[in-house]
Amino acid sequence: MNCTEMNKCCQLYLDRELDAADKVVVETHLRLCSACRDVFARERALSASINQEVRHYRAPLELRDRIRRDLGTEKRSPFRNLRHLSAG
Amino acid sequence: VTIEFIAGFSRPPIAHQAERAPVANQALKAHRFEQIVMPHLDSAYNLARWLTRSDADAQDVVQEACLRAFKYFDGFDGQFANAWLLKIVRNTCYTWIKRNRPAEEAIALEDNIDEVDGNETAMHVSASSLGRSPEAALIEKRDAEKLDALIALLPASYREVLSLREIEEMSYRDIAEIIEVPIGTVMSRLARGRQILQTSWRGTQHGSNER
Numbered sequence: 001m002n003c004t005e006m007n008k009c010c011q012l013y014l015d016r017e018l019d020a021a022d023k024v025v026v027e028t029h030l031r032l033c034s035a036c037r038d039v040f041a042r043e044r045a046l047s048a049s050i051n052q053e054v055r056h057y058r059a060p061l062e063l064r065d066r067i068r069r070d071l072g073t074e075k076r077s078p079f080r081n082l083r084h085l086s087a088g
Numbered sequence: 089v090t091i092e093f094i095a096g097f098s099r100p101p102i103a104h105q106a107e108r109a110p111v112a113n114q115a116l117k118a119h120r121f122e123q124i125v126m127p128h129l130d131s132a133y134n135l136a137r138w139l140t141r142s143d144a145d146a147q148d149v150v151q152e153a154c155l156r157a158f159k160y161f162d163g164f165d166g167q168f169a170n171a172w173l174l175k176i177v178r179n180t181c182y183t184w185i186k187r188n189r190p191a192e193e194a195i196a197l198e199d200n201i202d203e204v205d206g207n208e209t210a211m212h213v214s215a216s217s218l219g220r221s222p223e224a225a226l227i228e229k230r231d232a233e234k235l236d237a238l239i240a241l242l243p244a245s246y247r248e249v250l251s252l253r254e255i256e257e258m259s260y261r262d263i264a265e266i267i268e269v270p271i272g273t274v275m276s277r278l279a280r281g282r283q284i285l286q287t288s289w290r291g292t293q294h295g296s297n298e299r
Contacts, residue, residue: 011275011278011279011282012275015253015260015278017259017260042286043282046282046285046286046289047254047282049231049235050235050239050250050254050255050285051254051255051257053231053232053235053236054232054235054236054239054254054255055232055236056130056134056255057130057133057134057137057138057146058130058133058134059129059130059132059133059150060133060143060147062147063129063133063147063150063151064126064129066147066151067126067129067150067151067154067155068122070151070154070155070158071118071121071122071154071155071158072114072115072118
């Protein structure tokens with residue numbers, strides 16, 4: 001494997017898209033080539049930052065409620081009817 | 089008399105059964121939807137949130153997408169529900185952007201986005217659509233917030249692959265299926281998106297050091 005090929009494989013390696021045999025080829029090249037090791041380290045740091053630091057948004061409760069209301073699967077409170085009666 | 093009563097009670101007339109069947113089917117369908125699709129609502133909202141860059145808009149998009157998904161749920165085999173739902177959410181997002189933000193759509197769906205040189209131009213247009221310059225938006229922010237802001241400035245084509253890969257940890261094959269492009273295009277968009285991020289990230293670091 002030369003450095004140009006390594007450059008392409010770096011992303012595949014980090015994204016866990018390589019099979020076991022190709023992973024060994026990449027790891028061997030990294031052990032021998034300091035320039036590719038630097039590129040790899042930068043790519044890995046960025047990937048880790050995005051994965052760990054970038055916001056993982058979670059669906060707000062009100063959105064779940066809105067969808068369940070649309071689908072008719074909302075979970076009704078056992079006190080719903082009592083509230084209705086007292087309001088009336 | 090008792091036997092007739094029980095038989096009559098447990099077996100309502102045929103016509104009555106036929107009236108109740110659609111209601112029962114609908115309830116069963118809603119129950120299956122709740123079990124199979126609703127567990128993926130966080131992923132759906134996350135993708136919509138990154139694509140629309142707004143909580144209220146993402147909620148509207150996901151609600152509309154779920155109604156669409158429910159409509160097509162009868163024809164769905166129940167396999168890979170996450171990818172199935174995300175594909176619907178993505179399509180709903182782009183329809184929504186086309187309808188509500190036509191200027192942004194021109195950048196988001198640029199056909200030759202994979203060959204565009206120096207997407208800094210696209211980033212600046214995206215930034216101006218947010219009503220601020222990239223530089224102004226990034227001053228004094230913590231690293232995580234800076235990274236969030238930099239990703240938000242990327243064109244949607246890069247934002248979606250990065251979000252699906254880095255946050256949802258999906259395989260190239262699944263991403264290709266969701267955004268309906270070849271695997272090679274997923275790879276080149278990820279590479280380009282990361283390259284732009286690296287460059288702009290270094291830019292913000294140098295900016296901080298100079299201050």
